[in-house]
Structures are given as C-alpha cells and as structure tokens.
Amino acid sequence: MARRPTIADVAKLAGVSRATVSFVLNNRPGVAADTQERVRSAAEELGWTPSSSARALSTGRVRAVGLVLAREPELIGTDPFFPAFMAGIETVISESGDGLMLQMSRPENEVETYRRLAADHRVDGVFLTDLRAGDPRPALVAELGLPAVAVGVPDSGAGLPSVSLDDRPAVRAAVHHLAGLGHRDIAYVAGPEEFVHARRRRQAWSDALTEAGLPEGTLLPGGFTAEGGARATRLLLQRPTPPTAIVYGNDLSATAGMAVAQDAGLRLPEDLSVVGFDDVPLASYTSPPLTTCRANPVSWGRASAQALVELIETGTTADVELEPAALVVRGSTGPAPVR
Amino acid sequence: MARRPTIADVAKLAGVSRATVSFVLNNRPGVAADTQERVRSAAEELGWTPSSSARALSTGRVRAVGLVLAREPELIGTDPFFPAFMAGIETVISESGDGLMLQMSRPENEVETYRRLAADHRVDGVFLTDLRAGDPRPALVAELGLPAVAVGVPDSGAGLPSVSLDDRPAVRAAVHHLAGLGHRDIAYVAGPEEFVHARRRRQAWSDALTEAGLPEGTLLPGGFTAEGGARATRLLLQRPTPPTAIVYGNDLSATAGMAVAQDAGLRLPEDLSVVGFDDVPLASYTSPPLTTCRANPVSWGRASAQALVELIETGTTADVELEPAALVVRGSTGPAPVR
DNA sequence: ACCGGCGTTTAAACCGGTTTGAATGAACGC
DNA sequence: GCGTTCATTCAAACCGGTTTAAACGCCGGT
Numbered sequence: 001m002a003r004r005p006t007i008a009d010v011a012k013l014a015g016v017s018r019a020t021v022s023f024v025l026n027n028r029p030g031v032a033a034d035t036q037e038r039v040r041s042a043a044e045e046l047g048w049t050p051s052s053s054a055r056a057l058s059t060g061r062v063r064a065v066g067l068v069l070a071r072e073p074e075l076i077g078t079d080p081f082f083p084a085f086m087a088g089i090e091t092v093i094s095e096s097g098d099g100l101m102l103q104m105s106r107p108e109n110e111v112e113t114y115r116r117l118a119a120d121h122r123v124d125g126v127f128l129t130d131l132r133a134g135d136p137r138p139a140l141v142a143e144l145g146l147p148a149v150a151v152g153v154p155d156s157g158a159g160l161p162s163v164s165l166d167d168r169p170a171v172r173a174a175v176h177h178l179a180g181l182g183h184r185d186i187a188y189v190a191g192p193e194e195f196v197h198a199r200r201r202r203q204a205w206s207d208a209l210t211e212a213g214l215p216e217g218t219l220l221p222g223g224f225t226a227e228g229g230a231r232a233t234r235l236l237l238q239r240p241t242p243p244t245a246i247v248y249g250n251d252l253s254a255t256a257g258m259a260v261a262q263d264a265g266l267r268l269p270e271d272l273s274v275v276g277f278d279d280v281p282l283a284s285y286t287s288p289p290l291t292t293c294r295a296n297p298v299s300w301g302r303a304s305a306q307a308l309v310e311l312i313e314t315g316t317t318a319d320v321e322l323e324p325a326a327l328v329v330r331g332s333t334g335p336a337p338v339r
Numbered sequence: 340m341a342r343r344p345t346i347a348d349v350a351k352l353a354g355v356s357r358a359t360v361s362f363v364l365n366n367r368p369g370v371a372a373d374t375q376e377r378v379r380s381a382a383e384e385l386g387w388t389p390s391s392s393a394r395a396l397s398t399g400r401v402r403a404v405g406l407v408l409a410r411e412p413e414l415i416g417t418d419p420f421f422p423a424f425m426a427g428i429e430t431v432i433s434e435s436g437d438g439l440m441l442q443m444s445r446p447e448n449e450v451e452t453y454r455r456l457a458a459d460h461r462v463d464g465v466f467l468t469d470l471r472a473g474d475p476r477p478a479l480v481a482e483l484g485l486p487a488v489a490v491g492v493p494d495s496g497a498g499l500p501s502v503s504l505d506d507r508p509a510v511r512a513a514v515h516h517l518a519g520l521g522h523r524d525i526a527y528v529a530g531p532e533e534f535v536h537a538r539r540r541r542q543a544w545s546d547a548l549t550e551a552g553l554p555e556g557t558l559l560p561g562g563f564t565a566e567g568g569a570r571a572t573r574l575l576l577q578r579p580t581p582p583t584a585i586v587y588g589n590d591l592s593a594t595a596g597m598a599v600a601q602d603a604g605l606r607l608p609e610d611l612s613v614v615g616f617d618d619v620p621l622a623s624y625t626s627p628p629l630t631t632c633r634a635n636p637v638s639w640g641r642a643s644a645q646a647l648v649e650l651i652e653t654g655t656t657a658d659v660e661l662e663p664a665a666l667v668v669r670g671s672t673g674p675a676p677v678r
Numbered sequence: 679a680c681c682g683g684c685g686t687t688t689a690a691a692c693c694g695g696t697t698t699g700a701a702t703g704a705a706c707g708c
Numbered sequence: 709g710c711g712t713t714c715a716t717t718c719a720a721a722c723c724g725g726t727t728t729a730a731a732c733g734c735c736g737g738t
Contacts, residue, residue, distance in 0.1 A: 004460070006724055017688045022726055032686060049458040053395035054724035058693050062392055064440070064461075076422040078620045083416040090443040099461055101403070102441045104429040119388040121343070122403075122438055226624040252621060259626035281417045282591060282621075285565040287598035345694055356718045361696055371716060393694035397723050 005046040014042035025050060064099040065089070065308055066123035070110040070130065075224065078252050080280045081297050085129075085151075088301020092309065111136055118144040124312045127151050127304055128160070132194045147311045151304050153196045154319060161311060163304040163320040167197060167277070168204035170293035170325035174247055174275045175208035177291075177327060182336035183245040183273060184214055189222035189232040189257065191249035198224070198249055201277065205247055218243060222253040229253025233260040244272060244336045251276035251283050251292055258286060258332065269334030279328055288331030295325040344385040353381035364389060403438040404428070404647055405462035409449040409469065414563065417591050419619045420636050424490075427640020428466075431648065450475055457483040464651045466490050466643055467499070471533045486650045490643050492535045493658060500650060502643040502659040506536060506616070507543035509632035509664035513586055513614045514547035516630075516666060521675035522584040522612060523553055528561035528571040528596065530588035537563070537588055540616065544586055557582060561592040568592025572599040583611060583675045590615035590622050590631055597625060597671065608673030618667055627670030634664040 011018045016039060023031050024039040031039075042048075056062040067086065069076055076082065089100055101123050105113040114137065117123055125147035128137050138158035141148040150156040154164045178186050188205045191198030202219065209217055218239070220232040229248055236242055237260070248254035254276030258268060266272050268288050276283060279294035303320050310317040350357045355378060362370050363378040370378075381387075395401040406425065408415055415421065428439055440462050444452040453476060456462055464486035467476050477497035480487040489495040493503045517525050527544045530537030541558065548556055557578070559571040568587055575581055576599070587593035593615030597607060605611050607627050615622060618633035642659050649656040 007726095008724080018725080019688060019690095019727080020686090023687090026726085030686065035686080047458075051396070051724055052459040052461050053392050053401055054693090055726080056392035056693095057390070057396050057695085057724080058726045060693075076426060077419040080416040082422070086441065087415060087443050090441075094442070094444075097455070097459070100441045102425065102429075102439045103433070104426050105433075116436070119386075120391040120436070122391050226621045230624050255621055256624035259624050259628075262626045282565045282594055285569050285595035285598050287601045346696095347694080357695080358697075358718060358720095359716090362717090365696085369716065374716080390694055393723090394696080395723095396694080396725085397696045399723075 004051075005048045007048070007050065009046055010039065010042045010048050013046060014038045061124055061312075062122060063097065064101050064123045065093060065305070065312075066101045066103060066117050066126040067129070068110065068113050068117070068126065069102070069104045070107045070113070072107065076104070078225065079250075080278055084297035085301040085304075088298040088303075089127075089305040090301075091298075092302050092305035096309070098309070111140060114140055114146070115144065118146045125149075125308045127308065128156070131156055131196045133196060133199070135196075147308065149304055149307045149311060149317070151300070154321070156196075161307055161317045161319055163300065163307050163322065165295050165300055165322040166324040167201045167293070167295065168207075168324070170295075170327050171201050171204035171247065171277070172208040172211070173327040174291070174293060175205055175214075176212055177329060178245045178247075178273060178275070178333060178336075179212040179214060181245075181273065181334060184336070185217065185241070185243040186214065186245045186247060187218040187220065187236050187243035189220050189229055189236075189246060189248045189253055191222065191224040191253075193221070201249060222249055222257075224250050224253060226252050226256035229256040230260045233257035237261065237264055237266075242272075245275070245333070246272065247275045249277060251278040251280045251290060254290060254292070254332075255282065255286055258290070269332055271337055273333040273336070275327075275333060277325075283328075284330065286332070291330045291333040292328050293325045294328050296323065299323075343390075344387045346387070346389065348385055349378065349381045349387050352385065353378045400463055400651075401461060402436065403440050403462045404432060404644070404651075405440045405442060405456050405465040406468070407449065407452050407456070407465065408441070408443045409446045409452070411446065415443070417564065418589075419617055423636035424468075424640040424643075427637040427642075428644040429640075430637075431641050431644035435648070437648070450479060453479055453485070454483065457485045464488075464647045466647065467495070470495055470535045472535060472538070474535075486647065488643055488646045488650060488656070490639070493660070495535075500646055500656045500658055502639065502646050502661065504634050504639055504661040505663040506540045506632070506634065507546075507663070509634075509666050510540050510543035510586065510616070511547040511550070512666035513630070513632060514544055514553075515551055516668060517584045517586075517612060517614070517672060517675075518551040518553060520584075520612065520673060522582075523675070524556065524580070524582040525553065525584045525586060526557040526559065526575050526582035528559050528568055528575075528585060528587045528592055530561065530563040530592075532560070540588060561588055561596075563589050563592060565591050565595035568595040569599045572596035576600065576603055576605075581611075584613070584672070585611065586614045588616060590617040590619045590629060593629060593631070593671075594621065594625055597629070608671055610676055612672040612675070614672060616664075622667075623669065625671070630669045630672040631667050632664045633667050635662065638662075 007018050007021050011021045024036050129151045131153045138156050138160045142158040150160045150162040154162045190202045222228040222232045261272050276290050276292035279292045283290040283292050307317045346357050350360045363375050468490045470492045477495050477499045481497040489499045489501040493501045529541045561567040561571045600611050615629050615631035618631045622629040646656045
C-alpha cells in the first residue's frame, strides 16, 4: 500500500518547489495562474491533502475546538440541549474544516480535564457550558491562556466573552399565563441550584409571582431528573393545600411529574396545570401535550462557535445575546380549579 | 506572556540532550536513574507537556478516534444511545490520553465526512454506528486504510471487526411475555428499516410471534420518533379490531403511543399493553411505567473503544459479543382484555 | 550596455517532537 | 597495557507542512 503523498510529491510532479505548493494551497497571491493550475492538478492526481498534524505544528493552530461535558453520566443522556448545541457548533466549524474534540469528565475532574486539553494543545479554544456560581473555569482558562467563550451566562468573570440566551422571559411568561388562568398557588420544581441557569430560571419564577401580585410559591428541588421531578411532585401533592400549578426546571422532570399526578388520580389540566422547560421532541406527544418553554440550542451552538472562532482568530469577540426563550402553550395548562 | 516550554528548554535545564528527555518521557530503558530524575524535575519545574501536534507528526499517530453521527439533526437529540455510548468510549480512551473527535453530518454527506477525516489524518480510527443494509462505509474505510470497528452488527463485510449486542432476545422475551399474558394480536411499530438494528428488532418480533404460535401481527413504521409513534398508534387503534398489545422500536415512539392511546380513552395496561426499547430515564416515570428492553450502551462504548484501540495498535482485534439486551417488565403490560 | 523594478519562484530555516547510529567512558578480561 | 563489552548519552536526520529572505528572469527606460 502506497503511503500517503506529501507536499514534496506534489511539488515534484508539478515541477515546482514545496513552497510554491504551499502558496497555492493557501491561495496566497503571487503565484502565476498557470503554475497554480499545474499544482492543483498535480495535487488532484495524487489525491493529496495536507497533513493536519504537520500543519498544526508549523502554524501553531490545531484547528479544533473543545467541548467538555462535565455532568454525571446519568444526566448527560437526558438532556436534549447538548446534541442540538453540538450540531450547531458543527455547522460552523465544519465550514472551515475544523473539528470538535469532545471530552466527558466527571464533574470532579473537570478542572483537570481543561488543564490537559490546554497543556497538550489539542484544541485552539473551548466552550464553557453549565457554568456554576463561583465557577473556577473562567479564571482557569485565563491563566492557561486558552481562548474560551462562556455559554449561557453573561458576566461570568475574567473578561470572558459570552453567548447567552435569556431563559427568564419564557418562565415569566409561563407564570403570567398561569396567573391569567386564575392560578394563585404556583409551585416550582427547580434544577440543581449550583448551575447558574437553573438558579436564574427559578429566580424568574419567583420574580414573576411578585410581578403578578401573587403570594410566594413553594420551591422544591427536582435535579433536572425524572426521579427528582416525580419525588418533588409527590411532596407537593401531599401538602394540605397542594398547588394548582407546577412549573418545572425542565421537561424531563415535568413529564415525570405529570405521571405522578395522573397516578394520584388528578386530571390534567383540570385539576393541575404543568409547565416544563426545553420543549423536547416528546413534549408535543405527552397526554396532555406539555406546555413548555423553548430556546434554540442549535442557533446557540452556532453563535457560540462563531464567537469562539473569531476569538481564536482575532483575539477578541463581542458578547452575543440571542433571542430569549419563549413560552409554548399546549394542553397541560388550563384554568385553575375552583375550590 | 512566556511561550510554552519545549523539549529543548527541558533538555537545557536538565543538562542533557533532547533525545534523552524524549527517552525519559516515554520511559524507554537505558537512561540512568539519576538522569531520569533530573529530567523529570526539570519538566515539572517548567510545567512542560509534549506538544501533541509535534508528537503526532513524528509518530504518525494523532491519538484520537473519530465518531461520526450521521443522523438527521432532529433525531440526534432524541436518542439516549449516543451520549451513553460516548461516555463509554471516553472512559477507555482518556486513560491513554487520547481524544474523541466528533463529527456530525447530514446522512447524505456521511461518506464525504469519513473521507475528510481520513484525508486530513485527524483520527487514528473510527467507529461505524447505525449501519445500514448495503452500507458503503465498510468498503470505504477499507479503501482508505482507516482502522474501524463496526458497532452493533456482526458481519458487516470487508472483514471489519465488530462489537455487537444482540437486541433480539429482549424483543423475543417481550413477545413471549405478552403471549403469556394472553395477547394474540401483537403489533409492531418499527424504526427506519434502513438501519440494520431496526430491521433486526422487527424481525425478532416477527420470529417470536411464530415461535409462540401466534398469527402474524400488524407492522407499521414509526421512524423512532415521537410523531411516528403517535401516528402509527392512531392507525392501529382505528382498525376494526385493534391489537391488544403494541411493541415499539424505541421508548420515544412508545411513550408517544401511550399518550395517543390514553387520549383515545384506553386504560393502560387494561385495554392495551405497550412495550418500548431503550429504557430511557423517563421510562420508569411514565404513567404507567413503561415495560421496555434494556441494553447497556456505556459498556458498549467501552468495548468498542477497547477494540478500536487494539486495532490501531496491533492491527487486529477480535469480534466482541456483548451481553444481549433484556426485557424490563413494568406497568405498561398486563393481561389481555377479554373481548 | 546597464540599471531598477516587478512578478515569480525557491532554498533554507523553522515548528517540537522521535529515532537511529555513533560516540563516550567506565568496567572488565587477558 | 590494551582490546572488548556494556551502559549511557548525544548529534543529526526525520516527520510534513509554513514562512522568510533572497534569487531569478524579464521588462522598459536611459
């Protein structure tokens, strides 16, 4: 089996120097048109493509970006955000032939993972997702000199550019939607409070209650999981006066919550209204269909990738604020029951 | 800002040649113990880590494996298989410091994507998932000389090593379970027939009916989607004599199907039994909890990665057959209704 | 005939590792 | 005292690109 051709083979075949081949390849000006033609057809004939390692070595750019998923393994599969987000990233970086390096790590090894990614110089930059309060990563990437963009949270510190999408309008809209339906006792089943986005959604619920002139609602943790959503719902329904509506941190916990309520003999939405967050593909196909909040993770990924690429190439990039999440009303919300 | 140290800096500080540093780094024999010590502490002091590009260039190994996801973007987020599978891969490759290059592509660009991955030499090997009947990829990777393992299907052709997991026992068990409950009309809502695994599951259903001495059942496409599952279910329920049990190609379509049945006023499992496939996290938290089939995608990823790494390093690897999928009985299946 | 300038091309250095073949020096046997 | 052997170390070539600075050929102008 013939080894892959190198730039020298192409140069020889085209009767030029390696430098000229390189110039043509990177379409630098100053190469005669007919020479370009000869080089191109020689490359074509040999089926030559530059070796990415060699190129990386001399340019100092590896043409890859990194995404670290530092969630508990069980959680990763349940979140529709990441696949869609990654698909968005791909549409951008594959245009320029760049690659996406994925690293999964246990949350406790997260910092170590970034360090290694930077030390080995396997990526030109990284995305920082799932930012937490007091997250060490912004300082870390600054220390490492690793280009990075914060996904989802403005002002993450360390002067990190961010690409964010505001969850809150959708959550507030949900609360106002429920208030308009006559609900006065609206509970919230929250995601893990260490995530900035989980906390922000919860805060939006709380703020909206105040805006709507409603009393404070019950807050329970749901962990963004099915199990957590189910447990929280059970607790809520056991209360002397259960809420008439529950807003969940995501669709997974909402769906599990719906099942618990239905098992308890409640009819949805007549006896209880439910709102989720994410608009997973299943959401339109539950019974009743789930009222939820929809963001656009694909465009989020796209915008994040554009920002990161620009940051890598030019050294700076502007913060981006995407269109906020919006409420999608379906059948799981209805008029509050009369007591 | 100081540029990253190179092997030459370490050599200078330790008072040895670059070659010696390299030997120590790769713990090759023949370096005096005290020299090793000096080199190591010099490296430590400078915080030096070898540049992966430079190393890749001289060794010809880039220390990364590739995974191409060639599904429709909408489908990717709905499948719990991939995140878990990737997590399994990670546990293996991160041990040796290797990376996972992820490429997403539209199904129609799939071949092109593999070609580029190989041409740029960005990965040392790839996983072939979602194999289809007459899939061009086994021949392609053979032509490209790209190490690859087939995931999920033995005998994919071109002498490709495979890591497979038999879906069929679980599906057969499901049918026998239903038959034991008195069901005689068991329908199947299938995934896209072009996928070998989808077709194989469907075949298992069909075979099991025969084994159980039951008449042929109705087969409808469900596309592995919520929408497809819902539509197929509606069609089944409209029939003059609807089936008393439905087996679905995956949990997503099963869950959507359950919702349709419940909307139609059926009680589950009294009026209709439902079986899914995958055992997604939500499956235990639907109402009723979903009887389904469980594989182990994490160990699948692990085994696939081990096989691929061995293939890359030694040139060959044995086929692996994992523990087959198993039936998980929950509340969505029950005795057949008396007509 | 000579010079300056321009467009085109190239030799050679460089990126940061690995690897080979030879040099070094100490220990050993005769 | 001298040739061997062995363990250790190193200089230099190599991987396959990019980039800089210089060389080249050719033109028109004087």
